[in-house]
Amino acid sequence: MTFYTFKRVAFTLLFLSVFSFSFASNSKDSDSEKEFDAKEMIMHHVKDAYGMHLFDYNGHSYSIPLPIILYTDKGLTTFMSSEFHHDYNGEVIVEKNGQRFVNIHEKIYKLNDGETAVTYDAEHHPTNAERPWDFSITRNVFMMWVSVVVLLLIFLTAARRYKKSGDYVPKGIASFVEPLVVFVRDEIAKPMIGEHKYKRFMPYLLTVFFFIWINNIFGLIPFFNGANLSGNIAFTFALALCTFLITTFSGNKNYWKHIFWMPGVPVPMKIFLMPIEIVGMFVKPISLMIRLFANITAGHIIILALMSLIFIFQTIAVAPVSVGFALFIGIIEIVVTAIQAYIFTVLSALYFGMAVEDAH
Amino acid sequence: MTITGIAAIGAGLAAIGAGMGIGRIGGSAMDAMARQPEIQGKIQTSALILAAFVEAVALFGVVAALIVK
Numbered sequence: 001m002t003f004y005t006f007k008r009v010a011f012t013l014l015f016l017s018v019f020s021f022s023f024a025s026n027s028k029d030s031d032s033e034k035e036f037d038a039k040e041m042i043m044h045h046v047k048d049a050y051g052m053h054l055f056d057y058n059g060h061s062y063s064i065p066l067p068i069i070l071y072t073d074k075g076l077t078t079f080m081s082s083e084f085h086h087d088y089n090g091e092v093i094v095e096k097n098g099q100r101f102v103n104i105h106e107k108i109y110k111l112n113d114g115e116t117a118v119t120y121d122a123e124h125h126p127t128n129a130e131r132p133w134d135f136s137i138t139r140n141v142f143m144m145w146v147s148v149v150v151l152l153l154i155f156l157t158a159a160r161r162y163k164k165s166g167d168y169v170p171k172g173i174a175s176f177v178e179p180l181v182v183f184v185r186d187e188i189a190k191p192m193i194g195e196h197k198y199k200r201f202m203p204y205l206l207t208v209f210f211f212i213w214i215n216n217i218f219g220l221i222p223f224f225n226g227a228n229l230s231g232n233i234a235f236t237f238a239l240a241l242c243t244f245l246i247t248t249f250s251g252n253k254n255y256w257k258h259i260f261w262m263p264g265v266p267v268p269m270k271i272f273l274m275p276i277e278i279v280g281m282f283v284k285p286i287s288l289m290i291r292l293f294a295n296i297t298a299g300h301i302i303i304l305a306l307m308s309l310i311f312i313f314q315t316i317a318v319a320p321v322s323v324g325f326a327l328f329i330g331i332i333e334i335v336v337t338a339i340q341a342y343i344f345t346v347l348s349a350l351y352f353g354m355a356v357e358d359a360h
Numbered sequence: 361m362t363i364t365g366i367a368a369i370g371a372g373l374a375a376i377g378a379g380m381g382i383g384r385i386g387g388s389a390m391d392a393m394a395r396q397p398e399i400q401g402k403i404q405t406s407a408l409i410l411a412a413f414v415e416a417v418a419l420f421g422v423v424a425a426l427i428v429k
Contacts, residue, residue: 185404191405287416290416290423291419293423294422295419
């Protein structure tokens with residue numbers, strides 16, 4: 001019965017939204033005060049930012065300020081991101097140590113000496129300002145620390161429980177963690193690397209799995225305002241670099257032989273395969289990097305694009321459709337958070353397995 | 361047509377290719393699971409991994425479309 005109720009409600013909503021949509025497109029008002037730019041809004045959400053923007057209320061923005069740390073030729077300069085007053089169009093100028101800084105699309109520029117306003121060239125690049133060395137605690141860095149703290153809390157609590165009880169029966173949070181750890185060991189590490197050699201790689205695989213997963217989940221929580229950490233190419237680059245370094249340094253004689261002098265094929269083929277294998281060595285981590293980055297970023301963009309349909313059509317009538325689809329994509333994204341963490345870990349384990357494989 | 365439009369069409373074509381690829385992987389995996397339900401877990405794992413490989417190509421298209429302004 002509940003299923004039929006649900007079905008009826010869903011169909012009613014669908015019909016209502018279709019009808020009101022057709023009305024809405026007729027009654028669309030032409031004199032809106034400000035054109036809504038979906039692309040700019042989405043890009044602003046997906047990219048890194050100085051300060052955690054929380055919400056707007058009565059035309060006033062509320063956000064958590066984060067420290068900006070810059071290194072210029074005059075030494076270290078620090079101030080809080082609130083001094084920009086939520087401006088990212090390069091209009092508010094912050095003066096510190098006799099230097100002027102502006103925030104242009106979430107990038108800090110230092111104005112050249114004596115300049116008081118930013119000038120742009122045809123492609124909207126500033127002409128009289130340069131980027132200083134930037135070590136700021138941006139919202140991505142902040143979220144990374146939050147996730148590190150959360151992971152430490154979870155795993156230290158779980159470890160302490162095992163130590164205390166002594167009988168290795170998982171209790172409390174440990175009963176949540178243990179199946180996941182066992183899953184990584186039995187379904188990822190053992191089949192991919194091999195029964196005898198997997199132990200060496202377990203710490204890295206577990207770290208990567210849980211770190212990516214928790215950051216994917218944090219990216220979906222609206223309050224953190226899409227701190228899109230695992231959809232940041234620098235973050236995925238660092239993880240892929242770790243996988244690359246571990247693969248390269250744990251590669252045995254056999255692994256290098258397969259790259260430089262493929263056994264079991266004729267000599268012309270060996271010469272032909274060598275450059276391909278060398279390129280493949282670098283392509284593997286690069287594809288890891290792009291896969292995670294693009295999957296998570298695409299998920300964020302789709303949800304935001306569906307939501308901005310309401311503002312593009314400028315009517316609340318599209319809202320049921322938008323919210324419905326965004327909810328649907330959101331549920332898929334929850335699955336994707338786990339799948340992407342799994343895929344990254346599996347592929348890392350696969351590459352480690354190739355590196356330590358015995359001759360056969 | 362602007363360069364952005366062409367990039368968007370390219371991303372769409374890449375998505376078509378990946379859709380066909382993942383569809384074939386999923387279909388074959390289903391067939392294999394129906395034939396041999398006892399190794400369902402193994403088939404699922406390798407199907408997921410292969411889908412990830414195919415999907416990466418489509419995502420390269422998306423990234424290329426994002427980079428082009």
